[in-house]
Amino acid sequence: MLKLMRQVGVALAVTVAVSVVAAPQQTLAKSGFPENSNLSRLNELPVTMNEQGGKLLLSDSPEMVPADGITYQDTVTGDARLFFHHVNATKEPKKIVVLLVNDAATPTDVVVKQYGLGGPGLDYLAIGKAAQMNYLSQANVGLIAVPAKGTALLEPVLNETVVAPDELVNGIYDIETKEPVKVVVMMLPVKEDPAEFVVNATVLPTDSQRLRGTFAGMDRYIVPSQVYNSVNDGVMAITLADHKRDTFVSGIDATDGSQTLNYGNYGVMYKVFLPTAFEQNYAVYLNPRGGEYAGGMKIKYRHQEESVIGTPADKLFFGSKTINDVAHLGNYAGGQSLWLTFSPPGASNLPVKIILAPVEKK
Known part of the structure; x- marks a missing residue:
């Protein structure tokens, strides 16, 4: 059996509101x-x-992010899903963001088909559940314009969200793009501009679980x-x-x-x-x-x-x-x-x- 236990603590700080129909639990x-x-x-x-x-991009290693840097990145075209799951393992407040990078000389659009976001917070089980419930309940489609030779945030709210030490952020995003776009997941200082930070950011080493990669x-x-x-x-x-x-x-x-x-x-x-x-x-x-x-x-x-x-x-x-x-x-x-x-x-x-x-x- 797979055992990937996480810490349980206080309640969520940021989630997307959803409306669900709950079936009563029964003995x-x-x-x-x-x-x-x-x-x-x-x-x-x-x-x-x-x-x-399409492709699944998984960013969960290092799960406990020890320093500023890129946790995972890859270039996608067509349908793709990003699953990211990271804890601020430093002693300083941070932010965890996803940046879309367009290296082409022409602008492109990224369609967000479905998404779920949980955290930041210390109750890791609650955050994982919130991200999944939010994802399953979403039916809206959004459009993100990525300028030529430029960048855009996949989820702007994360750029304004402080992730305290030991707090987790978990996101699930389904996207579609007709042109190649690099998806970059990273942790950085709270006041840092993601577009400037990514220029010199390095990829962090994986942890022992090695839960990151691109999967068909x-x-x-x-x-x-x-x-x-x-x-x-x-x-x-x-x-x-x-x-x-x-x-x-x-x-x-x-x-x-x-x-x-x-x-x-x-x-x-x-x-x-x-x-x-x-x-x-x-x-x-x-x-x-x-x-x-x-x-x-x-x-x-x-x-x-x-x-x-x-x-x-x-x-x-x-x-x-x-x-x-x-x-x-x-x-x-x-x-x-x-x-x-x-x-x-x-x-x-x-x-x-x-x-x-x-x-x-x-």
Whole structure:
């Protein structure tokens, strides 16, 4: 199991406001989940996996940023996603920003399709959850003009946000550009101009986790290869982000050309489709397998009913004391379209299981 534990402290300072529909958390008995189920030995629903979409840029190393400098940078064209997750590990206030650099002689535009931002703050689990919930709830499209031979900020608010020592900032941004644009994540002094700072900034060394790089296929589609029938199949699971059934994506660290592995698939957006038998109702749960977990889930039911719920919805995190914790994601009618969208949240532990179970008859 992947264990990437972070500190938990006080609440968030800056987040993007969202409106979500929360499903009530339920005990196993109330939800109809079989309490005697051994969640470690559930039968796996066979699935096919397909990676799609543009490049994923991951900037999470050094996670604890020890000095001013560039944490990651690479040039992208087309669709891309940036996931950055950094803590100010100095003893001075800093800011953590993302700069878009256009080296061409003509201006270009960068479209921001979707985004989520959490922090800065000391409650690392809360920040990872906020970034994911915000991302899943956003539907707005923004446009950033990057001048010829010039720069622009991906998120201007970060240039005005002070990150105190030991505070974390976590962001997820989907962008599109028709022309090459360099994406630069960096930490710098509070009063420094990012456009001036980047000219002489150096790339910081990675930490032991080496969680940075550029990876092909920022979206992973998960589709069972058989229809789930709650009456015949009983309780079944789909295990994600365990590096066995669901492997971690490999890529290249563009700062030095070395090969890298995204332990945890942070920044990868999972889109899970669940084909089910007609007239056989069922329930869906999320079960964390590696420890403390705090995230969100977007649910699209019957092609048009959408909601975003916290996992868990009634508290910040779960999974710290037992591997049998579950978040109830709802009961559904068999034979109807159901999509689940989520991504491994920053500061949380993996893997996770999506569990399908018969609905208890009343």
